[in-house]
Amino acid sequence: MVSRRTTSLELLIPGAAVLAVGAVVVVAVAVPDVSERVAAMAGLTAAIGLAVRRPVAAGAAGVIGWFLTTGFLVNGLGELTFTTADWSRLGLLTGAGLVGAAMRLPMPLRASGRVPVVTAYRPISRFAHHKTLS
Numbered sequence: 001m002v003s004r005r006t007t008s009l010e011l012l013i014p015g016a017a018v019l020a021v022g023a024v025v026v027v028a029v030a031v032p033d034v035s036e037r038v039a040a041m042a043g044l045t046a047a048i049g050l051a052v053r054r055p056v057a058a059g060a061a062g063v064i065g066w067f068l069t070t071g072f073l074v075n076g077l078g079e080l081t082f083t084t085a086d087w088s089r090l091g092l093l094t095g096a097g098l099v100g101a102a103m104r105l106p107m108p109l110r111a112s113g114r115v116p117v118v119t120a121y122r123p124i125s126r127f128a129h130h131k132t133l134s
Contacts, residue, residue, distance in 0.1 A: 012052050016061035016097075019048045024068040037073040038089055041065055042096040049100020058101035062094030069093065 023044035031037045045065045049058035070086050071078040080086075 009054060009056055012054050012057035013060045016048055016052050016057045017064045019051065020045070020061045020065040020068060023048065023065065024072060028073060034074055038069060038092070041069050041073065042092050045093045046096040046100035046103075049097040049102075050104055051100075053101055053104045055098055055101045058097035059094050062097035063090070065097070066090045066093045 023041060027037050027040045027044065031040050045058075045062050048061045048065075052058055052061065066086075066089055067080065069089060071080050074086075074089075075081060
């Protein structure tokens with residue numbers, strides 16, 4: 001039996017990847033300077049983290065965004081490099097995605113480290129609900 005959490009991550013990670021590709025296309029068209037492109041990608045990766053709300057999917061979007069940023073926005077024709085600046089960009093983009101995902105958690109839950117998950121909804125009859133209100 002597949003858990004609901006696994007199923008949602010199976011959908012969120014490809015969705016985050018698609019958002020990262022779209023972000024790279026937008027940045028490549030709109031921003032001319034390399035440092036501004038990296039800053040724009042960090043902002044868009046944080047926005048992707050806000051949208052997907054899961055740290056794993058947000059981190060995956062940051063890594064995919066780094067691959068695309070290094071390959072197409074910094075270097076040309078999909079060439080990946082592994083210099084000190086590239087590793088810094090990896091940390092920046094992955095961290096931005098994680099920060100975006102963390103911003104969606106309610107404040108008390110961020111402090112406690114626990115996130116409640118509703119696993120089942122038990123419907124009650126209309127009459128039972130009416131009795132509790134009176």
